[in-house]
Amino acid sequence: MNKVAIVGFGTTPFRARWIEKTYxxxxxxxxxxxxxxxxxxxxxxxxxxxxxxxxLFERQFMPDVYVxxxxxxxxxxxVRVATGGATGGAAVxxxxxxxxxxxxxxxxxxxxxxxxDNYNYTVGHATPETLKAILFSGDMTFENPSGLTAAAxxxxxxxxxxxxYGSPTQxxxxxxxxxxxxxxxxxxxxxxxxxxxxxxxxxxxxITYPFKFYDNCLYSEGASAVVLASERVARSLSDTPAWITGxxxxxxxxxxxxxxxxxxxxxxxxxxxxxxxxxxxxxxARELDFAELHDAFTGAEILxxxxxxxxxxxxxxxxxxxxxxxxxxxxxxxxxxGLIGCGHAVGATGxxxxxxxxxxxxxxxxxxxxxxxxxxxxxSIGGPATAWTAALLVEHIDQxxxxxxxxxxxxxxxxxxxx
Amino acid sequence: xxxxxxxxxxxxxxxxxxxxxxxxxxFRDELEGSPxxxxxxxxxxxxxxxxxxxxxxxxRFFRELRDNRKLYxxxxxxxxxxxxxxxxxxxxxxxxxxxxxxxDTAEVxxxxxxxxxxxxxxxxxxxxxxxxxxxGADTLIMQNIFLKDIRTAKVGMKVxxxxxxQRNGDMGDFWYxxxxxxxxxx
Numbered sequence: 001m002n003k004v005a006i007v008g009f010g011t012t013p014f015r016a017r018w019i020e021k022t023y024x025x026x027x028x029x030x031x032x033x034x035x036x037x038x039x040x041x042x043x044x045x046x047x048x049x050x051x052x053x054x055x056l057f058e059r060q061f062m063p064d065v066y067v068x069x070x071x072x073x074x075x076x077x078x079v080r081v082a083t084g085g086a087t088g089g090a091a092v093x094x095x096x097x098x099x100x101x102x103x104x105x106x107x108x109x110x111x112x113x114x115x116x117d118n119y120n121y122t123v124g125h126a127t128p129e130t131l132k133a134i135l136f137s138g139d140m141t142f143e144n145p146s147g148l149t150a151a152a153x154x155x156x157x158x159x160x161x162x163x164x165y166g167s168p169t170q171x172x173x174x175x176x177x178x179x180x181x182x183x184x185x186x187x188x189x190x191x192x193x194x195x196x197x198x199x200x201x202x203x204x205x206x207i208t209y210p211f212k213f214y215d216n217c218l219y220s221e222g223a224s225a226v227v228l229a230s231e232r233v234a235r236s237l238s239d240t241p242a243w244i245t246g247x248x249x250x251x252x253x254x255x256x257x258x259x260x261x262x263x264x265x266x267x268x269x270x271x272x273x274x275x276x277x278x279x280x281x282x283x284x285a286r287e288l289d290f291a292e293l294h295d296a297f298t299g300a301e302i303l304x305x306x307x308x309x310x311x312x313x314x315x316x317x318x319x320x321x322x323x324x325x326x327x328x329x330x331x332x333x334x335x336x337x338g339l340i341g342c343g344h345a346v347g348a349t350g351x352x353x354x355x356x357x358x359x360x361x362x363x364x365x366x367x368x369x370x371x372x373x374x375x376x377x378x379x380s381i382g383g384p385a386t387a388w389t390a391a392l393l394v395e396h397i398d399q400x401x402x403x404x405x406x407x408x409x410x411x412x413x414x415x416x417x418x419x
Numbered sequence: 420x421x422x423x424x425x426x427x428x429x430x431x432x433x434x435x436x437x438x439x440x441x442x443x444x445x446f447r448d449e450l451e452g453s454p455x456x457x458x459x460x461x462x463x464x465x466x467x468x469x470x471x472x473x474x475x476x477x478x479r480f481f482r483e484l485r486d487n488r489k490l491y492x493x494x495x496x497x498x499x500x501x502x503x504x505x506x507x508x509x510x511x512x513x514x515x516x517x518x519x520x521x522x523d524t525a526e527v528x529x530x531x532x533x534x535x536x537x538x539x540x541x542x543x544x545x546x547x548x549x550x551x552x553x554x555g556a557d558t559l560i561m562q563n564i565f566l567k568d569i570r571t572a573k574v575g576m577k578v579x580x581x582x583x584x585q586r587n588g589d590m591g592d593f594w595y596x597x598x599x600x601x602x603x604x605x
Contacts, residue, residue: 019459056466120538121441132537141474142504143561145590147533147540152548155531160550163529163574209532255504257550257559262529 001100005234005241006394008038008227009355013189014220014343017116017126023058024070026223027112030348031071034108034225034355039237045227046104047077051091051111053084053346053382056133058114067112077104083251084137085150085296087111088224088350089380089390093249095228096392105230111351112223115344130219138384139254151208151216151297153385156256158210158299161263165314170210172317173298174201177214179326180295180334184341186368189352191220191343215298220343224352242358246281246393248274256385265300268307268379271391275377276309279393285310288331289373290360292353294381294389295338304379305333308391327370335360335368350380350390357394424450435465476507479518485588490580492556494519503556522554524598527576532569547572551595553580563594571597 010033012018012026021029035042048071050064060066064080081091088111095109118129131149138144138153162168178198184190196214204213234241248271253259259266272284281287291308295301302316310331311319319325325333336342336356339349359365360373374396382388421427428450432439442463448454449461474481483489492501493516495509501519508515530549533540540546547566550559564578578595586592 019461059464059466119445120541121435121437121445122538123541124445128536128538128541131535132539135537135539139504142590146548146561146563147536147543147546148548148561149533149535149537151535152531152533156529156548156550159531160529160574205534206532207535209534255558255561257528257561258502262550262559 002102003231004096004099004244005229005231005238006226006244006354006358007229007234007237007241008034008036008040009225009358010034010037011189011224011348011352011355012222014191014222014345014348014352016191016218016220016343018114018221023052023060023063023112023114023223024067026114026221027067027110028071030112030223030225031108031110034227038227038229040106040227042072044106045073045076045108046106047098048073048108048110049091049095049098050078050080051087051109051347051351052080053082053087053113054115054133054137056136057118057130057346059117067110071110083388083390084382085294085344085346086350086380086382086388086390087347088352089354089378089392090249090350090382090388091347092226092228092244092351092354092392093247093390096244096247099228099230102230105233107228108225109228109351110223110225111345111348113345113347114221115219115346116221127219142255143384149208151211153256154297154300155208155211156385157262157265158303161303162210164263167314168299168302168317170202171198172302172320173210173215174198174212175320176295176298176301177201177340179320180301180338180340181214183327183335183368184337186335186366187337187342190337190341192218192341193337210299211297217296217339217344220345222343222345222348222352224345224348224355226351226355226358240362240396242361243395243397244392245395245397246275246277246279246391248272248278248389248391250274250389251383252387254384254387264313265303265307265381265386265389267387267389268304268381268391271389272308272377272379275391275393279395281375281393284308284377285331287375288377289375290332290335290357290370291377291379292336292357293333293338293377293379294350295334295340296344296381298340300381300386301333301338304381308377308379332370335365335370350378353378353380354392354394357392361394361396420453421450431463435463437463477505480505481588484582484592485586488582490521490523490553490593491518492521492553493517501555501557503553503558503560519555521556523580525551525553525578525580525595527564527572527574527578528552528559529574530564530572532572545569549595551578562590565594565596
């Protein structure tokens with residue numbers, strides 16, 4: 001397999017609503033920024049992988065077709081990935097395979113979502129209608145009629161976990177909410193930068209037991225794109241490409257009631273193992289410098305620490321209490337602010353977090369830079385009750401090969417201008 | 420500016436199945452203000468499809484619920500695993516299953532309480548969604564638990580099935596109530 005690097009990243013800010021832009025206009029903004037960041041022209045892109053989750057959000061089936069046209073990708077190869085909340089990460093996974101296989105040298109992965117064009121006229125805002133659009137993702141015969149919500153589908157494994165281990169506690173979850181809202185203050189593209197106290201979180205209203213208001217991510221609108229490149233091209237474009245050294249993708253049983261152990265995010269365990277194996281990671285807690293996890297809900301972040309082997313099952317809550325996952329800790333989680341801090345523009349989220357991981361290992365993350373970050377994990381979860389996980393290992397590797405051995409592709413500029 | 424406002428509201432109301440006064444409220448600026456030519460323009464819209472959906476091989480499960488107040492699972496003819504939700508074949512053995520009647524009682528294996536629902540369930544909160552293990556089944560099924568005090572929900576709670584009087588042949592035909600509760604919740 002060929003090596004794959006991230007050589008460009010562009011994102012729109014994540015916002016509660018982008019009333020002034022359509023989904024394809026947002027996609028255009030992210031594509032333009034990512035191409036500029038990579039220092040390439042759109043003509044050099046070999047193909048595009050789109051991450052767009054929900055047709056009812058976009059008010060459009062096959063929305064990728066219209067994005068592809070709008071951003072001027074003509075007859076280039078293209079495919080859309082739709083894996084629920086994991087859409088962004090899974091789209092990067094597919095883009096990775098296009099380059100690793102040797103098919104293409106440059107692939108753009110573009111995620112976009114408009115989640116709040118839905119509108120509930122009775123209450124006068126989007127959320128209940130957005131939740132309704134999502135509920136069509138629960139099995140229509142057996143699960144949709146129960147009134148399941150996205151939050152409920154995470155709460156079900158979490159409550160079983162709390163019943164077994166006595167954790168995470170409400171306070172531990174609140175600490176994750178405080179951390180991620182706070183981290184978002186260093187991210188100019190985040191929707192919910194906030195300095196909260198644990199009491200603010202605990203005192204906020206119950207949404208879905210045990211999640212209080214601030215334990216939940218907010219629905220967002222936005223677009224994010226990364227440009228992936230083969231080693232040959234990556235070396236010619238950048239002195240510090242961010243290498244994707246491990247990937248994993250897993251889809252668990254859709255009916256969570258059929259799973260062997262409902263307290264475990266098994267798809268994260270499996271995707272994580274595959275990604276670690278490929279990247280040669282044996283002790284994740286020691287070897288990783290940071291992680292961008294899918295904190296759709298605070299408790300999900302804590303269960304993900306366990307799924308990815310940052311600690312033993314049942315001990316996830318201690319990592320936030322001991323400060324391990326704080327910015328100053330040994331394994332900061334969600335320096336970007338994650339979904340809770342940035343917002344969840346579903347198809348774009350995993351692409352954004354991949355781009356954020358690239359910025360970290362390239363030392364370009366500004367105020368949210370984790371000092372000396374060289375290796376990071378990215379997780380995208382989706383589907384009913386965390387069925388899907390895409391896991392990616394993003395890494396800085398010192399250049400060992402002489403650059404002169406590698407020929408730049410015809411037509412591409414040799415080096416990105418330093419910012 | 421919208422011409423013939425009353426007609427516009429009436430047409431919009433018919434199209435998206437929302438009362439005209441709520442639409443008027445949502446579109447007040449467009450109807451009464453004077454937004455700039457370049458200001459974002461919103462439109463009322465709806466996406467809906469009607470179905471005559473077939474339950475295929477598991478049709479009997481819903482007929483038994485609707486016509487006989489009975490809950491059925493399906494047993495793999497090879498490994499003996501009892502599936503609920505039922506399926507006409509086993510995805511572990513790739514063998515057919517046979518229908519098997521299940522018990523009235525179940526145990527709550529995990530649950531959550533929804534305090535903020537989707538548009539469809541907005542007026543029904545708070546309610547309990549749970550995974551229950553029905554007596555005789557090897558898998559868990561998602562179902563609602565009706566409790567007089569929602570805060571009494573807990574893992575390990577013993578519950579019993581209760582059927583709706585007017586049944587339609589869908590999962591809304593039954594739910595669970597505490598096993599030791601003699602009262603009628605219908």
